[in-house]
Amino acid sequence: MRPFTYTRAKDPAAATQALAGNPTARFLAGGTNLIDLMKEDVERPTALVDITNLSLAEIKPITAGASKGGLSIGGLGKNTEAANHPLVRQHYPLLSQAILAGASGQIRNMATNGGNLLQRTRCPYFYEVSMPCNKRAPGSGCGALEGINRLHAIFGWSEKCVAVYPSDMAIALAALDAVVRVRTASGQERSIPFADFHRLPGNTPEQDTNLAHGELITAIDLPQNRFADRSYYLKVRDRASYAFALLSVAAALEVSETGNRIVQARIAMGGVAHKPWRALTAEKMLIGQEATPANFKRAADAEMAAAQPLEHNKFKVELGNRSIVLALQMALNGGKA
Template sequence: MRPFTYSCAKDATNALTQLAGNPTAKFLAGGTNLLDLMKEDVERPTALVDISGLKLTEIKSITMGATSGGVSIGGLGKNTDAANHPLIRQQYPLLTQAILAGASGQIRNMATNGGNLLQRTRCPYFYEVSMPCNKRAPGSGCGALEGVNRLHAIFGWSEKCVAVYPSDMAVALAALDAVVRVRNAQGQERTIAFTDFHRLPGDKPEQDTNLQPGELITAIDLPKNALADHSYYLKVRDRASYAFALLSVAAGLELSGNTIKQARIAMGGVAHKPWRALKAEQFLVGKEATDENFKGAADAEMADAKPLEHNKFKVELGRRSIVLALQTALNGGKA
C-alpha cells in the first residue's frame, strides 16, 4: 500500500471542501472495497477523508417532493440497517432480499449504502495490475475481451471494456426506480435517476458513474410503489454464499387480478451497470401473469444479448432466471 494522509471530516461541507482541494483524494466510509483496492495497488489515493462519522444515516418516510410517500435511505447508513429497517422490509422487501444476498454479515455491518453503489468491478483483469485494463489504466487495452471472460458482460459492453458491475443492492434499486441525492462543495444538491447513475463503458470505462468530481452521496430515495406483495430477488452464483452473482434478477409485479399493470425487472452480472430489462417489462404490461408470458418477456429481453467466447451460457441462464424470478414474485416471493 502506498503512503497517504488521513483526516476526519467534521461535517459534509468540511468533507467536500477537503476533497475539492485534492483531485487524488478519496472519501472513506466503510472501506470494504476501497481498502482492498489500495492493498492491491489498483487504487492509489494520496489522501483519505473519513466521512464515517457524518450524520447521513437516517431512514425515513418522504413527505414532500417527487418521491413523496416513499422512503429515504441515508447515504452513510449501513447495509445491515437498511436491510432490516421496518420501512424497507414492509414496503420494499425486494431491496431487503438483495442486500442480504450480498457479501457476508460482517461486511454488511461495515459497508455503507452510498459506498455500495460506488464499489468497483471484480473483474480479475482489473485487479491484476500486470494485465492490461482500460478501467484501471486507460489506453492499455482490455485483457478480458480476448481472455477468460466467463464472468463478463453480455449486454452493453464495448471493445474498451467487458467488465460487469458487482452490487446486489444496486440491482434492486434499479428495479425500484430509486433516485440518488448528491451534494457538491458549493452546497448545491442535485438528484440522479438510478438508471442514469452508473455508466456503460463506451470509450471511457474508467468512469463508473455520472457523479461529478467531489460530489458526495447524501441519500437514496425510493418512490412509493405497489410491488411489495409480488417481488423477488434471484441470485445465481458459483457457490452458495459470499460470492458475486454470475447473474441476478430483481423482479416486481403490480397486479390487477391476474393482469399485470406494471412490471419492474433489473439484472445483475450481465453489464457494466445494473441492467434494466425494459423490453421484458414492456412485453408484460397488460398481459396475464402466466408462465407463457413470463417466457415471452424473457425471450424479448435476451434476444439482444451479445455473449463473449466463454459466457454464452449466460444467455440461457438469463432467460430461465427471468422466468423463475417472475414466477416467484407472483407467488409472493416464495419459491
Template structure:
C-alpha cells in the same frame, strides 16, 4: 499499500472542502472495497477523507416533494441497517432481499449504502495490475476481451471494457426506480435518477458513474411503490454464500386479478451497470401472468445479448432466471 494522508471530516461541508481541488483524494466510508483496492495497488489515493462519522444515516418516510410517501435512506447508513429497517422490510422487501444476498454479515455491518453504489468491478483483469485494463489504466487495452471472460458482460459492453458491475443492492434499486441525492462543494444538491447514475463503458470505462468530481452521496430516495406484495431477488452464483452473482434478477409486479398492470425487472452480472430489462417489461404490461407470456418476455429480452467466448451460457441462464424470478414473485414466495 502506498503511503497516504488521512483526515477525518466532522460535517459534510468540511468533507467536501477537504476533497475540493484534489483529484487524487477520495472519501473513505466503510472501506470494504476501497481498502482492498489499495492493498492490491489498484487504487492509489494520496489522501483519504474519512466521512464515516457524518450524520447521514437516517432512514425516514419522505414527507414532501415528488417522492412523498416514499422512503429516504441515508448515504452513510450501513447496509445491515437498511436491510433490516421496518420501512424497508414492509414497503421494499425486494431491497432487503438483495442486500441480504450480498457479501457476509460482517461486511454488511461495515459497508455503507452510498459506498455500495460506488464499488468497483471484481473483474480479475482489473485487480491484476500486471494485466492490461482500460478501467484501471486507460489506453492499455482490455485483457478480458480475448481472455477468460466467463464472468463478464453480455449487454452494453464495448471494445474498451467487458467488465460487470458487482452490487446486489443496486440491482434492486434499479428495479425500484431509486433516486440518488448528491451534494457538491458549493452546497448545491441534485437528484440523479438511478438509471442515469452508473455508466456503460463506451470509450471511458474508468468512469463508473455520472458523479461530478468531489460530489458526496447524501441519500438514496425510493419513490412510493406498489410492488411489495410480489417482489423477488434471484441471485445465481458459483457457490451458495459470499460470492458475486454470475447473474441476478430483481423483479416486482403489481397485479389486477391475473393481469400485470406494472412490472419492474433489473439484472445484475450482465453489464457494466444494473441492467433494466425494458423489453421484457414492455411485453408484460397489460398481459395475463401466464407461463407462456413470461417465457416470451424472457426470450425477447435475452435476444439482444452479445455474449463473449466463455459466457454464452449466460444467455440461457438469463432466460431461465427471468422466468424463475417472475414466477416466484407471482406466487408470493419472495
C-alpha cells in the same frame, strides 16, 4: 500500500471541499472495497477523507417532493441497518432480499449504502496490475475481451471494457426506480435518477458513475410503489455464499385485482453489464398481459435476444432467460416457489 494523508471531516461541506481541492483524494466510509483496492495497488489515493462521523445515516419517510410517500435511506447508513429496517422490510422487501444476498454479515455491518453503489468491478484483469485494463489504466487495453471472460458482460459492453458491475443492492434499487441524492462540492444538492447514476463503458470505462469528483451521496430515495407483495431477488452464483453473482434478477409486479393482468412490471439484472441492467424490453411486453409462465417466457426471450455474449459466457443467455422467468414467477407468488 502507498503513503496517503488522513483527515476526518466534521460536516458535509468540509468533506466535499476537501476532495474538490485534490483530484487524487477519496472519501473513506466503510472501506470494504476501497481498502482492498489500495492493498492491491489498484487504487492509489494520496489522501483519504473520513466521512463516518457525518449525520447521514437516517432512514425516514419522505413527506414532501416528487417522492412523497416513499422512503429515504441515508447514504452513510450501514447495509445491515437498511436490510433490517421495518419500513424497508414492509414496503421494499426486494431491497432487503438483495442486500442480504450480498457479502457476509460482517461486511454488511461495515459497508455503507452510498459506498455500496460505488463498488468497483471484480474483474480479475482489473485487480491484476500486471495485466492490461482500460478501467484501471486507460489506454492499456482490455485483457478480458480476448481472455477468460466467463464472468463478463453480455449487454452494453464495448471494445474498451467487458467488465460487469458487482453490487446486489443496486440491482434492486434499479428495479425500484430509486433516486440518488448528492451534495456537490459547491454545496448544492442534486438528484440523479438511478438509471442515470451508473455508466456503460463506451470509450471511458474508467468512469463508473456520473458523479463528479467531490460529490457526496447523502441519501437514496425510494418512491412509493405497489410491489411489496409481489417481488423477488434471484441470485445465481458459483457457490452458495459469499460469492458475486454470475447473474441476478430483481423482479417486481403489480397485478390487477381481477383478471390476473399485469399493471406494472420491473426487472433489473446483475452480472450482465457494466451497470445494473433494466430489462425494459421485457417490462414493456408484460404490461397488460396475463401473469402466466408463457408470457414470462416470451418477455424473457425478447430481452435476451439482444444479448451479445463473449467466447466463454454464452451460457449466460440461457441462464438469463430462465432466471427472468423464475424470478417473475417467484415474485408473482410472493416469494414462494
